[in-house]
Amino acid sequence: MGLSSNLLVIGLIAVAAISFVNQSFAQSTSTPTYARVEIWALFYRLMVIAFVVGALVLGVIGYIVWRFRESHPKNRVPTREPLEGGHH
Amino acid sequence: MVLEVKRPRPMWEILFSTHHTDVGLLYLIFSITAFIMGGALAMSIRTELFLPGQQLFADSNTFHRVFTVHGTDMLFLWVMPLASAFGNYLIPIMVRYQDMAWPKLNAVAFWMVPVGAALIWMGWADVTWNAYPPYSIIRAPGPAAEMWIFGLKILGISSVLGGVNFVVTILKMKHPDLPLMKTPLFVWAQLVTSLMLIVSMPTFAASLIMLYTDRLGVSGFFNPAMGGDPIAYQHLFWFTFHPEVYVFLIPAVGMLYEMIPKFSRKPIYSYASGVIAFVMLAIVGFASWAHHMYATGMNFSEKTVFMVGTLAAVPASAMHVFNWLATMWGGRVKFAAPMAFTIGGIILFFGAGAGGIVNTAMPLDFLTHDSYWVVGHMHLFLMGLITFAFIGFIYYMFPFITGRTYSEKAAMVQFWMMFIGVILIFFTQHLLGLYGQPRRTFDYVPVPPLIMMNQISTFGAWITGSAAALFVANLVYSVGWGKPADMKDPFHIGEQYYDYRRKEPHH
Numbered sequence: 001m002g003l004s005s006n007l008l009v010i011g012l013i014a015v016a017a018i019s020f021v022n023q024s025f026a027q028s029t030s031t032p033t034y035a036r037v038e039i040w041a042l043f044y045r046l047m048v049i050a051f052v053v054g055a056l057v058l059g060v061i062g063y064i065v066w067r068f069r070e071s072h073p074k075n076r077v078p079t080r081e082p083l084e085g086g087h088h
Numbered sequence: 089m090v091l092e093v094k095r096p097r098p099m100w101e102i103l104f105s106t107h108h109t110d111v112g113l114l115y116l117i118f119s120i121t122a123f124i125m126g127g128a129l130a131m132s133i134r135t136e137l138f139l140p141g142q143q144l145f146a147d148s149n150t151f152h153r154v155f156t157v158h159g160t161d162m163l164f165l166w167v168m169p170l171a172s173a174f175g176n177y178l179i180p181i182m183v184r185y186q187d188m189a190w191p192k193l194n195a196v197a198f199w200m201v202p203v204g205a206a207l208i209w210m211g212w213a214d215v216t217w218n219a220y221p222p223y224s225i226i227r228a229p230g231p232a233a234e235m236w237i238f239g240l241k242i243l244g245i246s247s248v249l250g251g252v253n254f255v256v257t258i259l260k261m262k263h264p265d266l267p268l269m270k271t272p273l274f275v276w277a278q279l280v281t282s283l284m285l286i287v288s289m290p291t292f293a294a295s296l297i298m299l300y301t302d303r304l305g306v307s308g309f310f311n312p313a314m315g316g317d318p319i320a321y322q323h324l325f326w327f328t329f330h331p332e333v334y335v336f337l338i339p340a341v342g343m344l345y346e347m348i349p350k351f352s353r354k355p356i357y358s359y360a361s362g363v364i365a366f367v368m369l370a371i372v373g374f375a376s377w378a379h380h381m382y383a384t385g386m387n388f389s390e391k392t393v394f395m396v397g398t399l400a401a402v403p404a405s406a407m408h409v410f411n412w413l414a415t416m417w418g419g420r421v422k423f424a425a426p427m428a429f430t431i432g433g434i435i436l437f438f439g440a441g442a443g444g445i446v447n448t449a450m451p452l453d454f455l456t457h458d459s460y461w462v463v464g465h466m467h468l469f470l471m472g473l474i475t476f477a478f479i480g481f482i483y484y485m486f487p488f489i490t491g492r493t494y495s496e497k498a499a500m501v502q503f504w505m506m507f508i509g510v511i512l513i514f515f516t517q518h519l520l521g522l523y524g525q526p527r528r529t530f531d532y533v534p535v536p537p538l539i540m541m542n543q544i545s546t547f548g549a550w551i552t553g554s555a556a557a558l559f560v561a562n563l564v565y566s567v568g569w570g571k572p573a574d575m576k577d578p579f580h581i582g583e584q585y586y587d588y589r590r591k592e593p594h595h
């Protein structure tokens with residue numbers, strides 16, 4: 001990933017974080033803040049993120065287990081020679 | 089091969105041996121026994137909670153005693169000795185030395201464990217595994233609490249002795265032609281774990297003495313009536329026991345690094361990232377202890393520091409997970425029982441990590457603090473990744489230790505029972521926490537959602553308990569009557585194995 005892409009990613013994260021901090025801890029607005037509502041809202045936002053990331057990773061694990069199992073049609077014949085010499 | 093069980097030897101020769109494979113075998117048998125005993129207590133806890141009101145135990149105090157011994161047993165008599173078992177067995181072989189650096193000290197470290205275990209089991213304390221003051225110094229009945237304190241003291245000394253022995257064996261006794269960066273990642277796991285133990289354990293050792301003198305009434309470190317501060321104990325306790333979470337976890341991760349490449353028929357994707365992630369975990373493990381204490385009135389800055397410190401463990405954990413997935417990617421994966429437990433453990437590890445992020449976000453911690461969410465979260469780590477990795481590794485090493493094969497069918501049935509059972513128990517406990525059920529309670533509000541979820545959790549516990557019984561039956565039967573293993577390729581993978589053989593004769 002090039003420098004420009006890195007800067008872009010850092011910028012996006014920073015903007016997201018500022019928004020997150022403002023929403024969570026803003027105290028200076030005239031509208032009253034209900035801590036219970038804010039906390040549950042934060043909880044649901046984090047859970048959405050956690051479930052999305054979790055679904056992606058579990059999906060990858062599921063795909064690996066399905067595709068690279070030794071009984072898969074493309075995997076029945078050994079695809080590579082056993083390692084010679086050392087371990088790992 | 090070292091056929092520790094198959095080769096006929098008098099029992100006393102193993103019991104009084106200082107040879108590392110014998111000591112490892114003793115640790116192994118002891119820890120599996122403790123697992124079953126602690127598991128029996130877990131069954132009784134869940135059976136009590138199957139319905140609201142009194143079910144099984146005479147009173148709530150008995151219930152407190154049961155979960156105190158259950159927690160202490162599982163952490164200090166199952167998880168830690170099991171890591172020492174395989175560390176003892178494999179580290180000298182992997183660093184190409186004839187034994188541990190100090191074999192007699194090694195045997196002493198093991199024999200302290202049954203003594204500590206006897207104190208804990210015979211004392212039957214009710215202080216919880218945290219032993220928080222002021223209850224533990226003012227109200228907790230003696231001599232149970234004293235026996236718990238001395239039991240933990242002895243186990244702590246044993247851990248430090250074992251840790252020093254591992255560090256010296258790895259760093260000083262390693263074969264001069266073997267660079268540290270060429271040793272298996274299991275060696276790194278043991279090295280990092282031992283260093284963490286040596287740094288963290290003295291703090292708890294000191295706090296145990298302070299707790300004891302407080303109970304005697306000669307000091308008031310944690311006694312508010314004498315000007316002491318109970319919160320100080322929590323800092324001392326968690327300074328030891330948050331790093332201890334990684335002391336529990338890292339050996340299991342090291343075991344996965346042994347099994348995944350073997351059953352994927354591929355080398356580890358990135359050895360260096362595994363080492364870096366171990367070292368990162370060891371460092372950030374010391375930067376997060378106070379996240380257990382958000383509810384004690386810490387100020388915002390302190391909480392922020394510990395929240396960031398805790399989240400710093402996420403990248404290191406993710407490095408391990410992605411390393412495992414990248415190792416499996418493009419491989420030809422054989423799902424024998426060790427690999428099934430490995431994959432199941434990784435999936436449960438991910439669930440535990442997601443729950444942990446909620447715990448460490450300080451506003452959310454107030455929702456989950458002291459609720460069943462915490463019980464579900466910590467058990468998903470301990471019973472999910474750690475115990476799954478341990479059981480997988482026991483099956484993996486079984487042919488190398490006994491010269492026999494275990495029953496693969498029984499092991500796979502056990503895997504599916506445990507996987508489903510653990511999900512039913514601990515995912516449901518997260519929901520119970522959100523519904524407001526506090527942890528460590530004998531009874532709960534008799535409303536339909538709580539009753540239903542407690543019953544699901546208990547049903548899962550019965551399934552898991554049956555699986556554990558199958559596990560022991562499989563091991564015991566296979567040790568005596570299992571088919572002789574093909575020692576060159578016991579899992580029929582068609583690849584070379586790490587040379588787990590002990591070439592020198594026993595001394």
